[in-house]
Amino acid sequence: MGNTKELSPEHREELIKVLKNRFEKNMPRHKGIDWAKVQAKLEAKAEKLWSLDEMESTGGEPDVIGYDEKTGEYLFCDCAPESPKGRRSLCYDRDAWESRKEFKPENNVVDVAAEMGIELLTEDQYRALQELGKFDLKTSSWVKTPAEIRKHGGAIFCDRRYEHVFMYHNGAESYYAARGFRGLLRV
Numbered sequence: 001m002g003n004t005k006e007l008s009p010e011h012r013e014e015l016i017k018v019l020k021n022r023f024e025k026n027m028p029r030h031k032g033i034d035w036a037k038v039q040a041k042l043e044a045k046a047e048k049l050w051s052l053d054e055m056e057s058t059g060g061e062p063d064v065i066g067y068d069e070k071t072g073e074y075l076f077c078d079c080a081p082e083s084p085k086g087r088r089s090l091c092y093d094r095d096a097w098e099s100r101k102e103f104k105p106e107n108n109v110v111d112v113a114a115e116m117g118i119e120l121l122t123e124d125q126y127r128a129l130q131e132l133g134k135f136d137l138k139t140s141s142w143v144k145t146p147a148e149i150r151k152h153g154g155a156i157f158c159d160r161r162y163e164h165v166f167m168y169h170n171g172a173e174s175y176y177a178a179r180g181f182r183g184l185l186r187v
Contacts (some may be wrong), residue, residue, distance in 0.1 A: 005050040005117075015053050016042060022063050022079075029079065029132045030064040038064055038074050041187050048187045051117035052076060055183060058086030058116075062185065065132060073186040077121070077129055083139035083180035087112060090180065092142055092155035096172035105175040109142045118183030120144045123167055125184060126158045130165045135182075137161070142181040145172070 007015065016039060023035050042049055055062040060078030067074055078084055091097050093110040113120045121129065122144045129135060140159035149156060155172035157179060158165060 005047055007046070007049055007053055011053070012043075012046070012049055015049060015056065018056065019052065019062070022061065026063055026079070030066065033064055033067055033074070038187070041074060045187060047117065048185060051185050054116040055084075055118065055185065059084040060087070060183065065129065068186065071186065076185040076187060077125075078182040079129075079133065079135070081133075081135060081137070083136055083141045083178070083182065085180070088139070088180035089175050089177050090142075091175045092145065092172035093150070096155070099173050109181040113181065113183055116183065118185045121182050121184055123156065123158060126182065127165050129182070130160055134160055139178045139180065140168075140176075142179060143167075 019042070020035055020039065023030065023038070042052075052062050055076070055078055059080055061080040062076045063079040065075050065077045065079070087109070089105055090107050090109045090112060091100070091105050093108050097104060097108045109120060120143065121141070126141065126143050136159040140157045142155060142157045145155040149169065150172065153171055154169045156167055156169050158167050160166070
């Protein structure tokens, strides 16, 4: 992940092209949303483009999945078929990472999401995403864990198997090559 949170004009233009192409190829994800309005918002918010680039460069394939009427924000989410490759093999949060005595993962999902400027999906958001397609058929994704579960050392993750979306628990310090996380960005 880069040190500067600003993309060059050329990089911005290329990213917007990629996002527009993905938007046009996946219209059922965002019925009734006009790309020109999304693009205008993106061009006005350089820091959001930086976050989208982080999502893209780690394999998330971000796309518009909705519009928040209350805030006037478009919602981008990682829509890669499987949990983003560049965000796997991470434990849940810093406390979990620090609790590992050996074989610490490179990082944790809560800190990585914060560094990227994105939100970790909640279980409800994850289930809503699954209404737009079939995701995580071979992988799983950490989701935002309620404090009550986290205080007991656990964390939750979800996947899709047997045509159903499942939510599971694990020790927050665990990490697997097939588990990453999906993020949400409000623009």
